[in-house]
Amino acid sequence: xxxxxxxxxxxxxxxxxxxxxxxxxxxxxxxxxxxxxxxxxxxxxxxxxxxxxxxxxxxxxxxxxxxxxxxxxxxxxxxxxxxxxxxxxxxxxxxxxxxxxxxxxxxxxxxxxxxxxxxxxxxxxxxxxxxxxxxxxxxxxxxxxxxxxxxxxxxxxxxxxxxxxxxxxxxxxxxxxxxxxxxxxxxxxxxxxxxxxxxxxxxxxxxxxxxxxxxxxxxxxxxxxxxxxxxxxxxxxxxxxxxxxxxxxxxxxxxxxxxxxxxxxxxxxxxxxxxxxxxxxxxxxxxxxxxxxxxxxxxxxxxxxxxxxxxxxxxxxxxxxxxxxxxxxxx
Amino acid sequence: xxxxxxxxxxxxxxxxxxxxxxxxxxxxxxxxxxxxxxxxxxxxxxxxxxxxxxxxxxxxxxxxxxxxxxxxxxxxxxxxxxxxxxxxxxxxxxxxxxxxxxxxxxxxxxxxxxxxxxxxxxxxxxxxxxxxxxxxxxxxxxxxxxxxxxxxxxxxxxxxxxxxxxxxxxxxxxxxxxxxxxxxxxxxxxxxxxxxxxxxxxxxxxxxxxxxxxxxxxxxxxxxxxxxxxxxxxxxxxxxxxxxxxxxxxxxxxxxxxxxxxxxxxxxxxxxxxxxxxxxxxxxxxxxxxxxxxxxxxxxxxxxxxxxxxxxxxxxxxxxxxxxxxxxxxxxxxxxxx
Numbered sequence: 165x166x167x168x169x170x171x172x173x174x175x176x177x178x179x180x181x182x183x184x185x186x187x188x189x190x191x192x193x194x195x196x197x198x199x200x201x202x203x204x205x206x207x208x209x210x211x212x213x214x215x216x217x218x219x220x221x222x223x224x225x226x227x228x229x230x231x232x233x234x235x236x237x238x239x240x241x242x243x244x245x246x247x248x249x250x251x252x253x254x255x256x257x258x259x260x261x262x263x264x265x266x267x268x269x270x271x272x273x274x275x276x277x278x279x280x281x282x283x284x285x286x287x288x289x290x291x292x293x294x295x296x297x298x299x300x301x302x303x304x305x306x307x308x309x310x311x312x313x314x315x316x317x318x319x320x321x322x323x324x325x326x327x328x329x330x331x332x333x334x335x336x337x338x339x340x341x342x343x344x345x346x347x348x349x350x351x352x353x354x355x356x357x358x359x360x361x362x363x364x365x366x367x368x369x370x371x372x373x374x375x376x377x378x379x380x381x382x383x384x385x386x387x388x389x390x391x392x393x394x395x396x397x398x399x400x401x402x403x404x405x406x407x408x409x410x411x412x413x414x415x416x417x418x419x420x421x422x423x424x425x426x427x428x429x430x431x432x433x434x435x436x437x438x439x440x441x442x443x444x445x446x447x448x449x450x451x452x453x454x455x456x457x458x459x460x461x462x463x464x465x466x467x468x469x470x471x472x473x474x475x476x477x478x479x480x481x482x483x484x485x486x487x488x489x490x491x492x493x494x495x
Numbered sequence: 496x497x498x499x500x501x502x503x504x505x506x507x508x509x510x511x512x513x514x515x516x517x518x519x520x521x522x523x524x525x526x527x528x529x530x531x532x533x534x535x536x537x538x539x540x541x542x543x544x545x546x547x548x549x550x551x552x553x554x555x556x557x558x559x560x561x562x563x564x565x566x567x568x569x570x571x572x573x574x575x576x577x578x579x580x581x582x583x584x585x586x587x588x589x590x591x592x593x594x595x596x597x598x599x600x601x602x603x604x605x606x607x608x609x610x611x612x613x614x615x616x617x618x619x620x621x622x623x624x625x626x627x628x629x630x631x632x633x634x635x636x637x638x639x640x641x642x643x644x645x646x647x648x649x650x651x652x653x654x655x656x657x658x659x660x661x662x663x664x665x666x667x668x669x670x671x672x673x674x675x676x677x678x679x680x681x682x683x684x685x686x687x688x689x690x691x692x693x694x695x696x697x698x699x700x701x702x703x704x705x706x707x708x709x710x711x712x713x714x715x716x717x718x719x720x721x722x723x724x725x726x727x728x729x730x731x732x733x734x735x736x737x738x739x740x741x742x743x744x745x746x747x748x749x750x751x752x753x754x755x756x757x758x759x760x761x762x763x764x765x766x767x768x769x770x771x772x773x774x775x776x777x778x779x780x781x782x783x784x785x786x787x788x789x790x791x792x793x794x795x796x797x798x799x800x801x802x803x804x805x806x807x808x809x810x811x812x813x814x815x816x817x818x819x820x821x822x823x824x825x826x827x828x829x830x831x832x833x
Binding site for chain 2 (some may be wrong): 208209307310323324325326353355356357358359361363380381382383384385386387393406407410411420421422425426427430431432433434435436437438440442443445458473
């Protein structure tokens with residue numbers, strides 16, 4: 165492992181402007197990922213976890229003006245302010261993407277083999293023949309049986325799990341250094357989910373890539389990730405090593421999320437644990453702590469100013485909660 | 496249970512014409528289930544196993560190819576016209592996605608009122624009273640009544656959808672993945688609503704879901720479905736403590752652990768591949784192509800359902816051994832290609 169993180173995000177804020185409204189889905193978030201490491205970004209829908217990863221790489225819907233501030237450095241190179249043409253060169257080459265729904269990520273009218281080879285041709289500057297060979301290699305890498313025949317098939321002929329393996333093969337085709345997986349197993353069954361997670365973890369280790377795993381499911385984090393950032397309402401609530409954050413969560417929101425997962429010891433027919441209330445809707449930045457209206461620990465001071473991320477008694481874990489952090493200096 | 500079942504499904508089959516000429520998709524194949532008043536029963540299985548088709552066939556959204564659906568002992572297929580409509584009212588469906596199951600242009604009040612009109616409540620005063628009562632039952636503030644459904648969050652929308660299905664005083668709710676579209680922190684609230692409705696109103700609930708942990712806590716009994724057939728059935732306690740069909744064992748073992756200390760050291764068995772096509776299901780036991788215990792005989796005939804303890808059955812040749820713990824499907828496997 166190198167000392168320099170492969171991806172370093174500092175104080176990233178994203179403002180989205182449409183004809184009618186302005187929202188801030190990401191509000192001053194910092195994190196970093198090293199080569200060979202996997203970072204999980206966990207949050208509910210609307211928490212900003214996807215926008216945070218896609219906006220700096222220019223992957224936003226048309227008709228929306230994206231304003232970025234802060235710093236996003238990939239291999240020491242600043243991405244914010246980079247012209248679109250330069251960012252386009254990075255997408256698929258230095259950064260590979262895996263999307264939630266494998267069916268809409270694939271071209272339905274082109275053969276699997278061509279779709280993988282296309283990526284290799286585009287980014288590795290190889291001959292079409294060499295690209296085809298690379299496609300075969302990749303299909304084998306992602307654990308698909310009968311690879312030669314599969315390359316000639318169309319996406320609709322494959323099951324959901326196989327399609328997701330193809331999407332992974334395409335993401336790997338440009339030999340990326342960073343893999344961004346956005347809910348890669350959400351559309352899959354629990355049995356297939358386990359297979360795909362193991363595959364992702366396996367290729368990430370073998371190719372020594374950095375991986376950002378975006379998910380809403382705490383269950384997929386434990387086996388795959390080294391570090392975790394828990395997002396709530398556009399901000400990071402808690403971050404640190406997975407072994408520490410999942411085992412002894414400090415932030416009331418992280419605690420609530422983990423506590424909400426039904427456990428084997430829970431009596432049959434007993435009440436489900438969860439957080440009261442609903443997450444805030446996306447809009448203007450919230451003045452105090454966004455969780456305050458749903459939080460048991462909340463004191464009046466919580467609504468006054470935005471709680472900073474502060475190093476907890478475990479120096480590897482940072483928590484943004486004024487009550488938990490009482491008497492500690494900001495990190 | 497000495498009570499009569501409120502819903503009884505007997506040897507139900509639902510077949511669809513396949514795109515392959517002359518072939519059929521056997522989505523639901525000889526399924527028999529029972530629901531008693533006031534109980535929550537889970538129905539679990541992978542996508543494509545036919546669990547939603549079973550639910551849809553029960554309420555009449557799909558036509559059964561054969562078999563019977565009995566509501567309070569009355570065969571629904573023998574009814575027609577007004578009699579059928581009356582009976583069906585007692586059977587309501589809650590859909591997975593509250594974003595597509597509600598009309599965006601209606602207010603919450605209108606959406607619920609519409610259900611009451613269809614249910615035949617003539618008097619506006621009575622409908623007004625019932626709307627208030629329903630909003631209260633599903634835990635929505637009466638102020639929500641004049642807001643458009645599009646302004647609500649997912650959890651609130653699902654509550655409105657539930658209020659609509661309760662408008663007709665149903666005896667049975669078929670809930671098809673009712674919380675999977677909701678955020679984790681909201682799911683518990685809606686699950687607790689189901690628990691309360693079952694206790695307060697005595698509504699029986701068939702809870703179709705793929706989240707096994709959720710089903711365990713909510714349901715008193717569970718049916719496990721694989722490729723159109725029920726492979727195991729038992730009380731939640733029995734089924735989760737002593738799963739006795741290889742499929743149930745592997746399904747339960749594939750659920751991820753949240754605690755990294757457990758998850759990272761778990762090298763548990765992986766289910767191989769995916770559900771085969773229901774157009775050409777494997778001969779004999781449907782699960783044999785993915786089963787680590789399969790022997791030649793499994794391909795010859797459908798394994799009969801074996802009673803392992805009162806109320807616990809599993810359709811596997813080795814069910815008795817699996818139940819006693821003499822055998823397990825959870826053997827270590829290498830990650831192999833599907």
